[in-house]
Amino acid sequence: MPDPQTRLKALTDRLREQGYRLTPQRVAVLRILAASKGHPSVEQIYDQIKVQFPTTSLATVYKLVALLREMGEVLQLGFPNASNRYDGNNPSPHPHLICTMCGEIRDLDLPALSGMIQQASQDLDYRGVSHRLDFYGICSRCQVGIPQTSPHG
Amino acid sequence: MPDPQTRLKALTDRLREQGYRLTPQRVAVLRILAASKGHPSVEQIYDQIKVQFPTTSLATVYKLVALLREMGEVLQLGFPNASNRYDGNNPSPHPHLICTMCGEIRDLDLPALSGMIQQASQDLDYRGVSHRLDFYGICSRCQVGIPQTSPHG
């Protein structure tokens, strides 16, 4: 995981290079994406931004994360009955560990497994192969009954 | 993949055992789930059923697949910007290969990979660990430009 300042600079530079404008709202979103170790939803980003820029709208945040995803700068994790979550630090597919009680999403480092998945991707006769691997379960905090902050169906 | 007749009997027996009623609509849904090699959506099941039972409603199909999922008899594959897809033949998690052009979903048999995923699941300090592994790409038919039947964002 890169240093938040470095990552923020990379993101702003990338937008400028491509001719996109750097509004205060956009910088605020980028700052949150670069700094967050977790995988925030648009709603969570929006809630953080409202502190500094109370008039910011949800649609603006949605539009920026969609743009960043098209540019390959964020990884979007979509879920059927919950909000999308975004990884602004590592846009390439990697395994995640998801708590079905509190909704926390952690990165998992499983080099052997990742290598095997890369191999399988190459062996397929499909073009432009990507993948997604999620583990689901109840995290240790939720097992002992510590109150949850963000429940997740 | 079991014989469709055998699977249909297993499903009807299971519902009866648990005290659920076997209406004509339900049998029609079960028949489609047991016979389909693919992974139909509720909408696709509904379209097939309307031929025999034109008054059947979408809600009824939704309610039955939800029940079957709770009973552990079907595997639900949810997608953020598309309909859920259902596997009525193999309810345990297994890798899938999804064409991003035509939306076809195929089962993948990767024993070594599955074994490694089982091991990883056990090593986690999470409880009740499950997983999901999807590969995405463009299938060989779509690569040569054969017209698609069910596009899928």
Next chain:
DNA sequence: CTTCATGCAAAACATTTGCAGCTGG
């Protein structure tokens, strides 16, 4: 200045729910 971004509200879409009436066992 000119183009692009913002923000509001409405639309889009899959899925769920409430409820009156029907029907399987």
Next chain:
DNA sequence: CCAGCTGCAAATGTTTTGCATGAAG
């Protein structure tokens, strides 16, 4: 019979879109 199922319509929740206003470069 009557608990549980059906089907309609309305509600839900997230994401997208249209458009007039505003600001970046």
